[in-house]
Amino acid sequence: MQFSQIQHCSVVVQNLERAAAFYRDVLGLTEIEIPSTFKPAGLKVRWFRLGAQQIHLLKDAENPPNTQHHMALQVDDAQAARAWMKAKGFEVEETILIPGADRFFVRDPDGNLIEIIEWKEPYQNIVVSSAH
Secondary structure (H helix, E strand, C coil): CCCCCEECCCCEEHHHHHHHHHHHHHHEEEEECCCCCHHCCCCCEEEEECCCEEEEEEECCCCCCCCCCCEEECCCCCCHHHHHHHHHCCCCCCCCCCCEEEEEEEECCCCCCEEEECCCCHHHCCCCCCCC
């Protein structure tokens, strides 16, 4: 067995329509149909495509305030993304620099933390050896 990629991440929201508008209209993600089996079950979810991955919005679950849990979305131009988010009225939170990257954080309308990152140079994936 080998894992290959993250297939989706789930984001807890209190207002599904407001959250869907943010992910669709502000971030520009494409909404996709949920499985037909979800509808009769009454699940309150919305799904969005992000390249080969997905983001699932889940309504009515607890969302702890000010958590550092986050997802990171890669962009081709972090400066343009910063300007876009500020123009849309979202606070941009600068953070610790990573060599070879330009990044910042924003919060969606439910307070979920989203890292926006542009890799200007490939990250050096140095394998950490495990101590046995």
